[in-house]
Amino acid sequence: MKIDEFIARQRKFFEAMDTGEDWDASSWRVDSWLDTRGIKSRSLPFTMLGKKDPLPQVFSDFTKAVLLSIYQLKRPKFAALFAYLIGIRRLFNELSTAGSIYPADLRGEHFLSAIEALKRDEYKNLYDAANCLALIGSVIDKHELTLFPIDFICQIQAPTPRLRHDPMMEREALSSKLPSREAMIAYAQCTNNPINEREEILLRTIDLHIAMGARINESMLVPVDCWIEKKLLDNQGLPIIDSVTKLALTECGIKYFPEKGFEPSIHWLADSDVPLARRAIKRLTVLTKRARSVACWQHENPGRLWDVDPQVLVSRSFINIYVETAAPYDVNRILDRLHVRIAREQTGNPEYLAGDVESAFLAERDSQVAFQKNGKVILRLHECLCIGFIGLFRLKGQTNSVNWLLPTLVKFADITGALGNTSAESIFDRRQLTEADGTRISLRTHQSRHWRNTLYKLGGMTEIQQALAMGRKDIKQNVYYQHVALDTELAFHSAFVEFQSYHEKVQYLQSGIVNGKIQGALAETYHHLNKQDPVLASDFLDTHAGGVHVTLWGICTNDFSREPCQKHLQCFDNCGHLHRTDDAREADNLRKLLELNMEVLTKMQSECVGEAGADKWIAEQERKIEGIRKAITLSDKIVGIPIKVFPEAAGITKSISTRRGSSV
Structure with missing residues (x-):
């Protein structure tokens, strides 16, 4: 049958990939052949949806073959491939309900019944799920794997845009999309007064996130040598000297790996962001030195956690040096959970075989690879800036135990907990800081990204400048981060948006630059020229104010x-x-x-x-x-x-009031 030939062909392809995984396994680890970020191990489970029971062998082989065919066709990343796997497992649910486990019995009605089941469950991402099923159906039909063609077409309508530029809708969204003024002031108080070094690691990681305006996973995965600083040179290759400070002008940036594309990039910082970012990187380099040192030693000594002979006996008090707990007897509880047996009883201080302790904790260790692409390691754990130890950042209300043998990246859960997104004590709770109405401050990591992009919008940056600054490939995504309802609260900036003519806009910009209300590279150049030649400065302003082009x-x-x-x-x-x-x-x-x-x-x-x-x-x-x-x-x-020239003609760029998603 064609289905057997198809499975055999895909099995050969899988074996040629040399992933180290067994075709017949009930799950595949994908870290070695899919682009992944972070230390969390990822796998594809070939089990029944919602259960731990493996799929029947005949359907499991079919699932793996179809999944590999999709991988060859689209080269998706892990999240997308996992979504296709869920789609195939949904089809098995419908097929088994109909009394069969054989993939050749799949019909178009099984696809339709899967959609109906999602509708009944009020599944939010119905459009995406239907598109996954449509691709699965097309792969099946392309290779003629069923007795009858599937012929499934996605008829689910695409969802409406997430956020339209309606002022009322924007106003309602502000509380969730942007942080409050009180919350930002409270965070400033926290970050400038850390309680201890453990908290400071989290605060400096958040500082870095705010300064970059990046996605949180990008901010937490920067290399330790991320800081880039270079002098600005003139046309003759000589340093440009600041007329006030008499120092050479420099530009600073941070090397990182964007989630969109995974290619190494540099985020160049605005002058106002440099002090915050510089402090964050300088302090993190010092604060995380111990964790990087341990991770580096473990990388150079595979299969080892500490420099202790595996054959020697170590006491509970000795282990307590490496596994910090609230009370010494808690070490016993941890070792019991890991099935480490006592080698020799000692009154109040039992001894264990060092190799047994090491093996038990080794099974708990996170991956030593922080980032890889196409199976190639790009960034190892000891090369990361935002790093600590398991348990290091647990706040009040959580179990207090730190394992100094297990270095790990600062995790998303650590950051969100510190910002008040869990029931545990946050950095604001520690200092009794609240919102204006007395409610608990709870910030989300993505709010700072919306906040920064809104400031870029209000500051007059072009769409391309905003997309580049935010590390965004699709310029059409800008609109979802520009909360223009804030314009009504910032009268000076809102006037810029509401100009009725080019002449008004230029007059506004010129006066704002001259009197110092508008800052930036254009304003700095004007003031620099004005000290040397006021006429030349005026000509410069006439030419460039407004961002129009000749x-x-x-x-x-x-x-x-x-x-x-x-x-x-x-x-x-x-x-x-x-x-x-x-x-x-x-x-x-x-x-x-x-x-x-x-x-x-x-x-x-x-x-x-x-x-x-x-x-x-x-x-x-x-x-x-x-x-x-x-x-x-x-x-x-x-x-x-x-x-x-043509007053009756429509413009190429739509106004804000009529624009939806795209400007053209």
């Missing part, structure tokens, strides 16, 4: 940073963003452009007669010529303020 035929007010402009170098073709100024060069360029287009039109009319579609090309050329002439006629009407 074309050969006038000023364009489109936000060209969003996506490639649909009317690039075709502004005269009824573009709603083209503005004429009184610059004589514009009029000269337009006249030359008119002559060139007239020649093209004449040639088209004489040489394209009778050709299919020639009338449409000629009509389009005539429309462009009409637009050029209209732009030329405005030359005598401009008195300082730019004039919109």
Whole structure:
């Protein structure tokens, strides 16, 4: 049968991958052949959904073969491949309910019944689950694995956008998407006054997370040598000197591994973020030195945890040096749980075989690999900055035991617990800090990312600048992090968003830069030039304020940073963003452009007669010529303020009030 040939072929592929896993096992560890982050071991369980019982062998082989076929087709990461596995296990539930365990008996109705079961359970990610089943069905049909074609098509509608830019909806979302002012002030008090070194490791990790504006898993997985600092050079290769401090200007960045793509990147820091990030990295380097040293020794001595002869007897008090507990007898309880037997009874201080203790704790140790890609180790545990020991960060309300033999990464649970997302004592509870209404402060790690992106938006950064600063590949995701309802609470910045004309916008920016209310590289350059040549500084401000760009035929007010402009170098073709100024060069360029287009039109009319579609090309050329002439006629009407050439034309970029997800 084709299904047997398909399974045999995929089995050969799996064995050729040399993963070290057994085909017949009830689960596969994937750390060696899928891109993974962190020290948590990941596996694919071939068990019945919701149970620990393995799938029947015939269906298990089918599941593994289909899963490998999907892997070859899409090269998904672990989370996506695991979702496809869940889809196949759902199909087994429906098939077994119908009285069969043979994959060849699968039908389209089994796929439909799986969808109906999810609907009854009010499954939130129904659209994603249906798409997984659709791909599984297409793989089955492609290889003709069933007696009859599945022919399953996902008919579930895609969910509506998560967040539209409706002011009322934004206002309702603020409490969950952004931290409160009181919470940020409270965190500042905590981070500047750590109670002890254990808490400080968590605080400095959070500092790093806030300074980078990264995803929390990216912040916790930076290498110890992440800090990058270099001098800014001029065109001659000489350092640029600050006119005030007389010191060479530098730019600072942090090397990290983005979740999207896993490729090593550098997050360049804004000047205001440098002190926070520098302090975090400097202190973490010192605070985590012991954990990295232990992890490095264990890496250099595989299969070992400590430098103690496995054959010697060690007392409970000796073990207590490495396994810190509230009371010495708690060590006995831990060793009993790990089935470590007493080798020799001693009154009040029993002795154990060192090798037995080491083997027991070795089974509890996390992976020594922090990050790998395509089976290649990129970052080992001892090379990470945010590292500690198991139990080191347990706060009040949790069992207090630290194993100094088991280094581990700072975990997400440690951070969320410190920020008040669990019932355990948080950094705010320790200091009796609350929200304005007296309720408990509870921050989520992703709130700082929303908070930073909102500040970027309010500060006037372009969409591309925001995406780059946030380590984002898809620029369309910016909109979900820009909580513009905050504009109403920040009157000075909201005025920038509400300008009705380019002239108002430029006047606002110019006055804000001159009087020091607007900060940034543009403002710094202006003030630097102003000390040397006020006229040159004024010219610079006139040219660059507003972020608009100059074309050969006038000023364009489109936000060209969003996506490639649909009317690039075709502004005269009824573009709603083209503005004429009184610059004589514009009029000269337009006249030359008119002559060139007239020649093209004449040639088209004489040489394209009778050709299919020639009338449409000629009509389009005539429309462009009409637009050029209209732009030329405005030359005598401009008195300082730019004039919109095509006031009736729609703009390429949609306004905030009408934009949904994309600007074009």
